[in-house]
Amino acid sequence: MSSSFTADKQRILKEAMTWFVQLQSDQCDSHQQKQFQSWLATSEIHRHAYQEAEKIWSNMDSLKQLSSTDIQATKKVKLNCSVTQITSLLLIFGLLGGSWLDYSTEVLTYSTAIGERRSINLADGSHLEMNAASHLTVKLSWFRRRVELTEGEALFTVAHQLFRPFSVYTHNLIVRDVGTVFNVRKLNEEIIISVIEGEVTLLDEHHLFAESLKAGFSRQLDNNGYLRTIEKSNSKKAISWVDGNLILEHTPLKKVTAELERYHAVHFVFADPDISKQTLSGTFATDNLNLFLKIIEKTLPLRITHKAETIILSKR
Secondary structure (H helix, E strand, O other): OHHHHHHHHHHHHHHHHHHHHHHHHOOOOOOHHHHHHHHHHOOOOHHHHHHHHHHHHHHHHHHHHHHHHHHHHOOOOOOOOOOHHHHHHHHHHHHHHHHHHHHHHOOEEEOOOOOOOOEEEOOOOEEEEOOOOOOOEEEOOOOOOOEEEEEEEEEEEOOOOOOEEEEEEEEEEEEEOOOOEEEEEEEEEEEEEEEOEEEEEEEEEOOOOEEEEEEEEEEEOOOOOEEEEOOEEHHHHHHHHOOOOEEEEOOOOOHHHHHHHHHHHOEEEEEHHHOOOOOOOOEEOOOOOHHHHHHHHHOEEEEEEEOOOOOEEEEE
């Protein structure tokens, strides 16, 4: 998201607050009301901004726990003061209230076990699909919507809220969005962002400005925390796990087995390191390990040996 766009949003929000205060005044005449209706009809952004201005005023009730006489006095301020003065007070206490609400908001924790998938509906209307062996936290506050994915994979379908962006933090990367569908995968040191619908911005620890990523493309964070080149992605492949499938395209066995260990309580061992470099292609059901192993033995020159929860792959 560009800095100029952010500045525009702040300017429009201030305009909305000014209109809100003017409309409460006894001195507001029909001409001003018509001007307001014209401003409101200009764009959807104006309508969203006015809703935020109303929310800032109404949410001042949440500040009662601060026991601030100044806040109570502000809510009782006479509207015959200048619009600028009241708007400034609204901004100050709105920011104060928002900061306190942001600090006090409950952090929700969600996890999935090996082989478990989970669907989550958030209070803001967004929806999450969590893949197996994943862990994330969610904080929906007045100012922001923040998710931290510490391990695993999740598909985010984000409800559109222009003035409250949705951000996913994972390792040293921030994925920011207003309303779209994207997949975030963090498996060990591998972090991949795939956009299914809409657009997101990505910000790593080495840059001051975020870069955009559109639908149909993906980007990976390397081991040094730098974003790699944008790549065209296969959206069907990126989210095949939601339907319980694993789509492979010349994928090294080392990656395949690491993926299978998320769905089954097993550990793969390569009798020869060269085996891990062999590749496999096809579409497989993640819940049928035995069928998958039979296919490996038929398509690759390998022998599979089971020892309790250990699966040994060796050359034939």
